Amino acid sequence: MDLSFTPEELAFRDECRKFFREEFPEAIRRKVLDGQHLSKDEIVTAHRVLNAKGWATPHWPVEWGGKTWSAVQYYFYQDEMQQAGVPSPLAFNTSMVGPVIAQFASEDIKKRFLPATANLDIWWCQGFSEPGAGSDLASLRTKAEKRGNTWVINGQKTWTTLAQHADWIFVLCRTDATAKKQEGISFILADMKTPGITRRPIQTIDGGHEVNEIFFDEVVVPEENLVGEVNKGWDYAKFLLGNERTGIARVGFSKARLKKIRELAALERVGEQRVIDDPKFIEKLTSTEIRLKALEMTQLRVVANDRGRGGRPDPASSILKLEGSVIQQLTTELLMDVVGPYVMPFAESDEGSGRNEMGWGPEYAAQSAPAYFNNRKVSIYGGSNEIQRNIIAKAILGF
């Protein structure tokens, strides 16, 4: 047992740190660290800077631009990226549809989509959830019917994040209504410009327009757009959701946010006292830091164990999302504690609030309440924390 890293691992960490902090566009990092929303152009630019270095798709197969990094290297890559305020490569492309195509699709589909997906020449969005299929995703009803050499899609998806920027959508569709619910689902790719696809934005409680509803009305796509085999879509969806084992804890991101909170709490005053000198505040900040330190250690245990497990996830990995999401939420509470009364002004805009356009209170005030409201989502999406508990109960505790 040894908590130190090898000189090679530390050199890799330093390489990541140097790249993310010195070579990556500073203005984008600043916005992320300040909790502001990025524009489409900024997200694309950030993604392409990473891809140009070969760092947008490190976990893809090597032949499609992946790296042969160890779990420790991958950990440092994510941790340094998050701490520096570098936005992760677009998850829909690199963590979701990319790996599914690389693993299950035909050579033609791979050639057609993977390079463009890696470079964000195509922006993907995720058509999974439906109004009646949230935690119980397998009960989805959007259906695809085979007509000649096409699939015809009818139905509705929801919570489709950043679909307003998307060129393509990957859709889970029911292709066999008679089979068991998990066994009649297929994974289909559709161009967002296909006639019959319409989008309705949903405004979330933070004021932002991050998510959308997507309607499919007699949407015709070529048959080769079905990935892998028909009725195997549920397996691919599980593969996709299981792809991300450690990054989901977002430890590096929470570290950066706590650092920011410390800085702001030393500036912000209540009467003659700095917020950071308030014993109740510092107690809450400290207890969140301790919890995050424990999670960082847990994440390292998972990373270290990854080597000997041949791809099977460590049982401890299942707690990363549970704890990580709650800690992220706690940091947004702390930020509101720092800001005080200036959490109140509400700025509504199409890009979502985040910049202090109105100029009331300090610059950093405007994004505090929206961040708090927005972050309630992190314990809901990607399998709600209650679903995570069900998984642990079954897979680890044997209930």
Place this chain on the structure above:
Amino acid sequence: MDFDLSDDQRLLKDSVDRLIADRYAFDSRKKIMAEPGGWSRDMWAQFAELGLLGLPFPEAQGGFGGGPVETMLVMEAIGRGLVLEPFLPTVILGGGLIQAAGSPEQQKTLLPQIAQGKKTYAFAQVERSSRYNLADVQTTAKQDGGSWIINGEKSVVMAGDTADTLIVTARTAGGRFDRGGIGLFLVNAKAQGVTIQGYPTQDGAHAAEIRFDNARAEAVLGDPAGGLAAAELVMDQAMAAICAEAVGLMHEMHVSTVDYMKTRKQFGRAISEFQVLQHRSVDMFVALEQARSMSIFATFAASETDPATRSRNISAAKVQINNSGKHIGQECVQLHGGIAMTMEYKAGHYFKRMTMLEQLFGDTNTHQAKVAKAGSLF
């Protein structure tokens, strides 16, 4: 970075685990508790035979040459078995203080006696209102010819009723809270002027109130006015050790709760089928894994060279251990229901030991305040 055990460590873990499994069943423990002082001399001899009592000492002094990871493994097993023998007071505190502050001659003489199971120790440090401040010492030591005369009172001295030798913090100079002027004195428990009132503690162990009326010390460990740094180092090591013991307790509480849920039937089915109870036991699991992570963190922090970093990191670990321990302990009792309220069932005893460990060497508030004062953990 590597969380795997070496072959030697695995061997050590296996042999300790086997000893606990074979000899420390819940019923055997009850019998041990009834022995004088609440622990078994026979078991102590077996610990010595296995090399456990010299575990952290150098091989030249009859030890095993083990580091913090070895201590962690043994302490975790001690937690799982609810072991009553005074390993912590004798080996970790007593032996630790002799190693940290004693002269080479003292180490050469005293450490092998511990390793062979011939002598037990207690660290007489707490005073009536000192709580967890090692520098708050009102007990005095005055030089008298070639030796030191101790006067004062010590509170809740763990295993103080059966220890052969007491290591007493006493002031040779300075005011009540001064960091300088504190020495570590070896006092024979049977010396004239030493009054020991022993009593059982909530967790089945023993402690004592000890009064020193002109008691003559046998020796002093190191500088009679500069013992605090060594005491703080050893206290941090002991804290890392009890973090591991607590993980052993939490592990047992969690496992026994899950097992119980699968066998206990109500409303015609195992209560493990109820989702509300499943989720509560999952939250215990999360708390356990977070505690295990911080126990490992504390284990490595104990050998940190900068005292401020060491102390901050150990305090952070203690906060997590206390929070996880309280949660798991209370939920263990709640999910077991009435049976865990009884003395005849083991679950309540784990809960009781865990609750005592929460305040031992500093409660949550104390350590949280220490971390807050030290600044960011990152």
